[in-house]
Amino acid sequence: MGATKTEHFTSRQNTIANMAKALGHPARIAIMEYLVKVDSCICGDIVNELPLAQPTISQHLKELKNAGLIKGNIEGNAICYCVDEKAMAKIQSYFENIASRLQKKNNCC
Amino acid sequence: MGATKTEHFTSRQNTIANMAKALGHPARIAIMEYLVKVDSCICGDIVNELPLAQPTISQHLKELKNAGLIKGNIEGNAICYCVDEKAMAKIQSYFENIASRLQKKNNCC
DNA sequence: AATCTTTATCGTAATATTGCAATATTAAAT
DNA sequence: ATTTAATATTGCAATATTACGATAAAGATT
Numbered sequence: 001m002g003a004t005k006t007e008h009f010t011s012r013q014n015t016i017a018n019m020a021k022a023l024g025h026p027a028r029i030a031i032m033e034y035l036v037k038v039d040s041c042i043c044g045d046i047v048n049e050l051p052l053a054q055p056t057i058s059q060h061l062k063e064l065k066n067a068g069l070i071k072g073n074i075e076g077n078a079i080c081y082c083v084d085e086k087a088m089a090k091i092q093s094y095f096e097n098i099a100s101r102l103q104k105k106n107n108c109c
Numbered sequence: 110m111g112a113t114k115t116e117h118f119t120s121r122q123n124t125i126a127n128m129a130k131a132l133g134h135p136a137r138i139a140i141m142e143y144l145v146k147v148d149s150c151i152c153g154d155i156v157n158e159l160p161l162a163q164p165t166i167s168q169h170l171k172e173l174k175n176a177g178l179i180k181g182n183i184e185g186n187a188i189c190y191c192v193d194e195k196a197m198a199k200i201q202s203y204f205e206n207i208a209s210r211l212q213k214k215n216n217c218c
Numbered sequence: 219a220a221t222c223t224t225t226a227t228c229g230t231a232a233t234a235t236t237g238c239a240a241t242a243t244t245a246a247a248t
Numbered sequence: 249a250t251t252t253a254a255t256a257t258t259g260c261a262a263t264a265t266t267a268c269g270a271t272a273a274a275g276a277t278t
Contacts, residue, residue, distance in 0.1 A: 002111075003236070003237085003262075003263055003264080004135065004235090004236065004237095004263095005135075005136075005160070005161070005236085005237080005266090006135055007167060008135075008136075008160040008161075009135035009136065009138070009139055010135075010139075013135045013138045013142070013223085014120055014135045015138055016132075016138050017132065017133055017134050017135040017137070017138045018133075020129045020130070020132035020133040020138070021129070021130065021132075021133025021134070022133075023125070023126065023129035023130075023133075024126055024127075024129040024130025024131075024132075024133040025119035025130070025265090025266085026113065026114075026115055026117075026119075026122045026123045026126040027113075027114070027117075027118065027266095028126070029118070029122045029125050029126045029129070033122070033207075034212050036207055036211060042224080042225095043224075043225060043226095044223085044224060044225080045225095047225095050117075050249090051114070051117040052114070052117075052266095052267075052268090053267070053268050053269080054224090054226095054268090055227080055228095055267080055268055055269080056223095056227075056266075056267050057197070057225095057228055058225060058227085059227095059265095059266080059267080059268095060266095061225090061226095063153075063265095065186060066239080069137055074274095074275090076224090076275065076276065077222095077223060077224050077225080077274065077275040077276055078223085078224055078225080078275090079224080079225065079226095083207075083211055084269065085208075085211045085212070086208055088204065088208050088211060089208055090219090091216055092201075092204040092205055092207070092208040093203050095197065095200050095201040095204055096205065097200055098141070098142075098145055098192075098197055098201070099194075099197050099198055099201040101145050102145060102194045102197060103193055106111070110269085112232075112233055112234080112265095112266070113233090113234090113265090113266065113267095114266085114267080134235090134236085136236095151254080151255095152254070152255060152256095152264055153253085153254060153255080156254090156255095161236095161237075161238090162237070162238050162239080163238090163251090163254090163255075163256095164237075164238060164239080164240090164255090164256080164257080164258095165236075165237050165238065166255095167255060167256055168235095168236080168237080168238095168256090168257095169236095169259085170256095171256085172235095183244095183245090185245065185246065185254090186244065186245040186246055186252095186253065186255080187245095187253085187254055187255080188255065188256095190255075
């Protein structure tokens with residue numbers, strides 16, 4: 001074994017899990033925060049910003065893109081990456097929903 | 110190599126990444142949703158609810174607990190697991206902050 | 219066209235995760 | 249004290265992730 005049994009879960013659960021998984025690495029959190037901070041960006045900046053080699057960062061960017069969290073536009077010989085607002089709104093509303101549902105209840109623990 | 114270079118990132122980035130990582134599996138999302146739904150719970154219920162073997166679920170619960178997302182109280186020979194409101198509030202506010210910062214800006218993509 | 223810059227991909231080693239059968243643990247029930 | 253029920257731990261095989269050097273690709277610059 002070793003492979004996640006995605007087929008047993010709803011598509012929504014898989015989508016949220018995929019986005020969370022993509023954010024489940026400090027380098028990718030740092031990338032997202034940097035993209036939010038500068039609003040638009042070129043990968044080279046990130047390579048200078050983070051203590052990781054260029055191929056590693058490229059790989060992390062690819063994962064964030066696969067999860068739909070960032071978009072990338074080619075601009076000359078560079079690539080402009082930025083955060084996908086809709087995806088972030090989706091995550092945000094997901095956790096807001098959970099948090100608000102928790103407030104209305106009494107926990108047993 | 111192969112191990113995450115956590116030491117290069119801030120403690121906050123690592124904390125958020127750890128929580129996101131714990132949520133980065135559909136089974137664990139399903140567990141969280143079930144815990145929110147029933148508000149309090151015993152692990153056996155989850156085993157019946159999810160299409161995974163008992164040891165696998167026990168392991169997922171352990172990861173959620175390690176990440177601080179759930180709490181577990183012993184009640185007789187069962188264990189009452191429930192969501193940690195504070196942890197969820199932390200994640201929720203983190204994404205709310207990011208989402209609100211994105212709205213104020215113009216994306217280049 | 220040759221070179222430079224920027225980003226992606228390949229290959230690979232190290233490590234981590236996923237899933238479960240078997241077994242252990244712990245407390246309740248008989 | 250046994251047995252039962254609920255959960256955890258161990259051990260292991262299959263697979264995935266992380267990181268990076270080497271190299272490729274593609275547009276810009278000279």
